Amino acid sequence: xxxxxxxxxxxxxxxxxxxxxxxxxxxxxxxxxxxxxxxxxxxxxxxxxxxxxxxxxxxxxxxxxxxxxxxxxxxxxxxxxxxxxxxxxxxxxxxxxxxxxxxxxxxxxxxxxxxxxxxxxxxxxxxxxxxxxxxxxxxxxxxxxxxxxxxxxxxxxxxxxxxxxxxxxxxxxxxxxxxxxxxxxxxxxxxxxxxxxxxxxxxxxxxxxxxxxxxxxxxxxxxxxxxxxxxxxxxxxxxxxxxxxxxxxxxxxxxxxxxxxxxxxxxxxxxxxxxxxxxxxxxxxxxxxxxxxxxxxxxxxxxxxxxxxxxxxxxxxxxxxxxxxxxxxxxxxxxxxxxxxxxxxxxxxxxxxxxxxxxxxxxxxxxxxxxxxxxxxxxxxxxxxxxxxxxxxxxxxxxxxxxxxxxxxxxxxxxxxxxxxxxxxxxxxxxxxxxxxxxxxxxxxxxxxxxxxxxxxxxxxxxxxxxxxxxxxxxxxxxxxxxxxxxxxxxxxxxxxxxxxxxxxxxxxxxxxxxxxxxxxxxxxxxxxx
Amino acid sequence: xxxxxxxxxxxxxxxxxxxxxxxxxxxxxxxxxxxxxxxxxxxxxxxxxxxxxxxxxxxxxxxxxxxxxxxxxxxxxxxxxxxxxxxxxxxxxxxxxxxxxxxxxxxxxxxxxxxxxxxxxxxxx
Numbered sequence: 001x002x003x004x005x006x007x008x009x010x011x012x013x014x015x016x017x018x019x020x021x022x023x024x025x026x027x028x029x030x031x032x033x034x035x036x037x038x039x040x041x042x043x044x045x046x047x048x049x050x051x052x053x054x055x056x057x058x059x060x061x062x063x064x065x066x067x068x069x070x071x072x073x074x075x076x077x078x079x080x081x082x083x084x085x086x087x088x089x090x091x092x093x094x095x096x097x098x099x100x101x102x103x104x105x106x107x108x109x110x111x112x113x114x115x116x117x118x119x120x121x122x123x124x125x126x127x128x129x130x131x132x133x134x135x136x137x138x139x140x141x142x143x144x145x146x147x148x149x150x151x152x153x154x155x156x157x158x159x160x161x162x163x164x165x166x167x168x169x170x171x172x173x174x175x176x177x178x179x180x181x182x183x184x185x186x187x188x189x190x191x192x193x194x195x196x197x198x199x200x201x202x203x204x205x206x207x208x209x210x211x212x213x214x215x216x217x218x219x220x221x222x223x224x225x226x227x228x229x230x231x232x233x234x235x236x237x238x239x240x241x242x243x244x245x246x247x248x249x250x251x252x253x254x255x256x257x258x259x260x261x262x263x264x265x266x267x268x269x270x271x272x273x274x275x276x277x278x279x280x281x282x283x284x285x286x287x288x289x290x291x292x293x294x295x296x297x298x299x300x301x302x303x304x305x306x307x308x309x310x311x312x313x314x315x316x317x318x319x320x321x322x323x324x325x326x327x328x329x330x331x332x333x334x335x336x337x338x339x340x341x342x343x344x345x346x347x348x349x350x351x352x353x354x355x356x357x358x359x360x361x362x363x364x365x366x367x368x369x370x371x372x373x374x375x376x377x378x379x380x381x382x383x384x385x386x387x388x389x390x391x392x393x394x395x396x397x398x399x400x401x402x403x404x405x406x407x408x409x410x411x412x413x414x415x416x417x418x419x420x421x422x423x424x425x426x427x428x429x430x431x432x433x434x435x436x437x438x439x440x441x442x443x444x445x446x447x448x449x450x451x452x453x454x455x456x457x458x459x460x461x462x463x464x465x466x467x468x469x470x471x472x473x474x475x476x477x478x479x480x481x482x483x484x485x486x487x488x489x490x491x492x493x494x495x496x497x498x499x500x501x502x503x504x505x506x507x508x509x510x511x512x513x514x515x516x517x518x519x520x521x522x523x524x525x526x527x528x529x530x
Numbered sequence: 531x532x533x534x535x536x537x538x539x540x541x542x543x544x545x546x547x548x549x550x551x552x553x554x555x556x557x558x559x560x561x562x563x564x565x566x567x568x569x570x571x572x573x574x575x576x577x578x579x580x581x582x583x584x585x586x587x588x589x590x591x592x593x594x595x596x597x598x599x600x601x602x603x604x605x606x607x608x609x610x611x612x613x614x615x616x617x618x619x620x621x622x623x624x625x626x627x628x629x630x631x632x633x634x635x636x637x638x639x640x641x642x643x644x645x646x647x648x649x650x651x652x653x654x655x
Contacts, residue, residue: 177628
């Protein structure tokens with residue numbers, strides 16, 4: 001039966017020519033991770049095979065993300081639409097510099113954690129699906145960074161949330177279930193808040209495409225309740241990112257799962273919240289962000305101080321690092337609250353370095369607990385004597401986490417401080433400095449007690465045999481050393497990373513190129529975007 | 531009609547928040563289930579409420595001839611229902627396991643991951 005010939009010009013709504021090969025890079029990370037996750041689920045009984053396939057997949061993910069970042073650096077934002085429907089009808093995947101950089105760095109962190117997991121996750125953990133969950137978590141994380149549609153962002157949030165539940169209860173110990181219950185309920189409420197905000201956003205804008213929202217934001221009638229809407233988004237993303245006072249799920253749960261899982265969560269999940277916050281407040285609703293900036297700045301200052309004090313009060317090093325994750329979120333939120341391009345670039349740089357540093361810190365904690373004999377600062381000791389190279393590696397990462405030179409943690413702190421002083425928010429700058437000072441004390445105490453203190457003084461009976469040294473197992477030493485080397489390199493030579501985050505911040509503040517990539521250069525004026 | 535729905539959604543949200551403020555996990559779960567439904571109703575209302583009008587453009591025309599409800603929020607609801615249903619199923623199992631393992635459904639007494647008597651780190655050596 002022949003279709004009736006219609007006079008409708010399909011080229012207005014559909015893409016009729018196949019996209020060039022390079023554009024497939026935008027969806028390739030997500031497709032790869034979902035496909036591999038499904039495949040690994042099928043072979044989950046083959047415990048040995050799983051690890052090597054997953055590592056090959058994660059290496060390929062790093063390559064794909066690197067290729068995507070290179071292409072975005074070279075030619076500007078890349079867009080691909082689902083099912084040939086042109087935006088705003090079809091769901092668009094748009095990778096700009098910010099999203100591509102975050103995707104690449106999180107893929108590197110996941111690769112490191114995947115290598116570490118070869119030893120840390122035993123056969124039982126693999127049979128219960130550690131690697132499939134890891135793949136689906138990365139699908140959710142990459143999808144969140146690369147999507148150009150706000151409802152699609154919600155779907156990726158749920159994908160990474162449900163995979164994180166699976167990872168969190170791996171092992172089913174009672175304390176994991178206790179932590180997972182609080183994590184699951186509070187995070188589910190946060191994503192539900194996000195969904196409410198998306199519903200209102202659609203009611204106001206009539207579109208879900210981010211580029212479309214960005215160009216329509218300026219033309220809306222002044223009566224639209226955009227500040228309330230932005231407030232809802234900020235609350236939902238702040239809850240996902242563990243900003244005080246909605247951060248209590250993080251210290252309750254992040255120390256309970258397998259340490260690799262803690263490392264992945266600490267590195268990736270809260271940063272996805274910050275990414276979404278930056279995307280919505282800076283790119284979509286910059287005017288409304290101005291009105292909420294004082295609230296966000298106060299929340300950031302409180303997060304900084306409360307998290308640093310929390311870190312000081314912990315004797316379990318895993319919980320201590322959990323509070324360091326929250327302290328980092330405080331810094332990034334301060335950048336969002338200030339909102340100038342310099343501050344946003346500081347936040348982006350902070351997020352990029354923090355993904356690596358926090359993942360590495362959890363892995364360092366695991367090695368320290370193995371060599372030092374305990375998770376508790378009260379009883380661990382003697383690491384300096386037992387493994388000098390490991391002590392030096394940890395020291396470098398501690399410096400980066402505290403924001404001290406010459407490590408990569410210094411540069412985002414400097415840019416954020418300068419941005420805060422530039423707009424005269426001296427109290428915010430003071431909060432950042434106090435936080436850095438308190439974190440330095442907390443980490444210095446870890447080094448004093450766990451590394452320098454002889455085991456005999458820790459009150460532990462000397463073990464019959466020494467635990468194996470740092471280099472006895474290459475799969476655990478390699479990711480830690482790799483992360484430390486990355487932070488050291490970018491600490492000594494920060495220029496490329498600084499430029500990258502500055503360009504990313506500028507393209508967030510002025511999304512002309514982003515909109516042009518979605519709608520084509522000729523459509524720029526249609527929405528009345530200046 | 532929209533006003534009626536607004537009141538109904540408000541009641542749903544109020545009941546959900548009231549239940550979620552409880553200490554007991556089963557009530558919190560009921561609150562989460564209600565919250566999901568409240569959001570679905572909210573999305574449904576944002577698309578406009580009309581009865582039995584299919585949003586189909588007649589031949590030879592470019593726009594709808596009558597006012598019809600926007601079908602896109604309904605597609606959003608379908609996605610949200612599937613997601614909230616699966617999450618609710620997971621949470622039910624998790625709560626039941628928590629009750630088995632921890633022997634309580636009172637969240638105040640679930641202190642296994644964060645013990646109340648945790649010592650402070652040593653001041654020195």
